[in-house]
Every structure is written in structure tokens, then in C-alpha cells.
Amino acid sequence: MRSQVAQYWTLTKPRVVALIVFTALVGMFLAVPGLPPLQESVFGLLGIWLAAASAAAINHVLDQRIDAVMARTHDRPLPTGGLRTSQAVAFALTLGIASMAILVLLVNVICALLTFASLIGYAIVYTGYLKRATPQNIVIGGIAGAAPPLLGWSAVTGMQGEWDWPHALLLVLIIFLWTPPHFWALAIFRREDYAKAMIPMLPVTHGVTYTRWQILFYTVLLVVATMLPRVIEMSGNFYLGGAIVLGAVFLWYAWKLLDPPDEFFAMKTFQYSIVYLMALFAFLLLDHWLMPFLQGAPGMQFQPVG
Numbered sequence: 001m002r003s004q005v006a007q008y009w010t011l012t013k014p015r016v017v018a019l020i021v022f023t024a025l026v027g028m029f030l031a032v033p034g035l036p037p038l039q040e041s042v043f044g045l046l047g048i049w050l051a052a053a054s055a056a057a058i059n060h061v062l063d064q065r066i067d068a069v070m071a072r073t074h075d076r077p078l079p080t081g082g083l084r085t086s087q088a089v090a091f092a093l094t095l096g097i098a099s100m101a102i103l104v105l106l107v108n109v110i111c112a113l114l115t116f117a118s119l120i121g122y123a124i125v126y127t128g129y130l131k132r133a134t135p136q137n138i139v140i141g142g143i144a145g146a147a148p149p150l151l152g153w154s155a156v157t158g159m160q161g162e163w164d165w166p167h168a169l170l171l172v173l174i175i176f177l178w179t180p181p182h183f184w185a186l187a188i189f190r191r192e193d194y195a196k197a198m199i200p201m202l203p204v205t206h207g208v209t210y211t212r213w214q215i216l217f218y219t220v221l222l223v224v225a226t227m228l229p230r231v232i233e234m235s236g237n238f239y240l241g242g243a244i245v246l247g248a249v250f251l252w253y254a255w256k257l258l259d260p261p262d263e264f265f266a267m268k269t270f271q272y273s274i275v276y277l278m279a280l281f282a283f284l285l286l287d288h289w290l291m292p293f294l295q296g297a298p299g300m301q302f303q304p305v306g
Contacts, residue, residue: 027152044155
């Protein structure tokens with residue numbers, strides 16, 4: 001039996017939250033010419049992490065019936081009795097309140113409001129309603145899940161600059177378009193689980209073939225969207241080269257998934273999609289910060305807190 005600390009840690013979905021925090025971090029770095037302000041960066045990431053962990057815990061609470069009948073999730077803390085529902089609710093509320101306090105007092109109100117909206121969008125709107133209401137659940141709900149770069153950006157700028165909103169929202173668009181092929185690939189592999197849990201995921205309601213074509217369609221849109229940072233000169237050729245290579249591989253997976261060599265290929269596509277997003281945002285970060293640093297660009301220091 002896992003310790004209670006491990007059970008609570010599981011409630012936070014640490015691997016998912018790590019990707020959220022990483023994309024928020026990249027948003028912070030892209031928001032300013034040098035290094036982002038230290039206080040806003042540290043406490044912004046902490047607040048975003050706590051909010052994401054709170055949303056994950058609420059997800060466990062609302063999905064415990066579903067989790068109990070799905071092979072992928074049946075060993076989570078609530079279905080197994082490792083934690084009581086009341087403990088998970090108290091934990092989620094504590095994390096959420098701490099997140100908002102940190103962001104309001106030590107970062108800025110705009111970041112706090114955007115983070116709160118994202119938390120409610122994922123934990124309540126998506127998990128509590130959309131997930132059970134429509135096969136387009138992951139598309140509509142993906143708006144909340146795509147917010148982390150905007151949250152990171154807002155933490156260090158307060159969204160006061162002329163280009164803050166369009167640049168930050170472009171990063172949101174990229175994750176928004178990434179979410180359907182990422183999640184539907186998993187849904188294809190786990191479609192029997194979703195059917196058993198009565199969740200109207202696209203492969204369950206519209207069939208696997210239709211879902212495969214939708215994955216290809218969204219992957220094409222995603223690859224096009226990843227060219228836009230270079231088009232608007234938000235990023236340079238180093239990023240562009242990485243985006244082209246990563247996108248070409250993702251397109252290969254999506255095309256191959258139309259007639260996959262085996263049932264497990266959908267899971268391989270899902271796994272690559274995670275690597276893809278991490279690598280894409282790493283290219284954004286390297287292009288924006290490391291490459292100018294290596295070329296001796298001035299101003300690569302932490303900005304003053306203000």
C-alpha cells in the first residue's frame with residue numbers, strides 16, 4: 001500500500017503538471033527580451049503548479065466512478081480507497097487557495113484571474129460537464145488545457161505590452177491544436193475503456209476510422225500553426241528548423257495511423273505527441289534565449305522586480 005504522501009502526490013498528476021509548468025516557463029521566457037523577473041517567475045511557476053495540481057485533484061474527485069471501471073485508472077487513490085473523497089476535496093481546495101494567494105500577492109492579479117479561469121475551465125467545465133456531454137469534449141475543453149503559456153506570459157508582463165496578447169495567444173493556439181491528435185490517439189487505444197465508462201469520446205461515438213482522419217486533420221492544422229511564430233518574427237530560423245522536423249514526424253505518425261501496422265501504433269502516436277510538444281517548446285526557448293546568448297547579445301540577465 002502506498003504511503004499517504006504518495007497518494008496525495010498521485011492526485012496532482014505530476015507528469016501532466018510537469019508539462020504544464022514547462023510550457024508556462026517557456027511563455028515566461030518568450031515574454032521578455034532577457035531573463036524574466038525573478039520574483040514573478042518563481043512565484044508565478046509555483047502558483048501555476050499549485051493551480052494545475054488542484055485541478056488535477058478535482059479531476060480525480062469528479063472522475064472516481066469512471067476511474068474505477070477503466071483499466072488505465074482503476075488503481076488511482078480514490079477508486080482503491082487509498083484516500084477518502086473528503087481528503088481529496090480538502091487537498092484540492094488547499095492547493096487552489098494557496099495558488100490564488102501566491103499569484104495575487106506575489107505576482108499580479110491578471111495572472112491570478114487567468115489561472116483561476118483555466119482551473120475552473122478544466123476541473124469544472126471540462127471534467128464536470130463536457131467530458132460526459134459531447135464527443136467534442138477534448139476540443140472545447142482544450143482551451144483551458146492550452147492556457148499555460150499565456151499564464152506564464154501574464155505572470156511576468158501583466159499583459160501590458162502591445163504584442164503580449166497576440167504572441168501569448170499564438171502559443172495557446174499551438175497547444176489547443178495539439179490537444180485533439182494527442183488525446184484522440186490515446187482514446188483510440190483505450191476506446192473499450194471509454195465505452196465501458198460511458199464517456200462519449202470520438203472513437204466511441206464516431207468510430208476509429210473517423211477519429212484517425214480527425215487526428216490527421218488537426219495535425220495538419222497544428223503544423224501550419226507552428227510556422228506562425230517564424231512568420232511574425234516571434235522566433236527565428238533555429239526554431240523553424242526544429243518545428244519543421246518535429247512536424248514532419250508527427251504528420252508521418254498521423255498518416256501512418258490511418259492504416260496502422262498494429263493496435264499499439266495509436267499509443268506510439270500518443271507517446272510521440274508528448275515528446276513533440278516538449279521538444280517544440282524547447283526549440284522556442286532555445287531560439288529565443290540561448291541562441292542570442294551564444295551570439296553575445298546584451299541584456300541576458302534577470303529583469304528587476306516591479
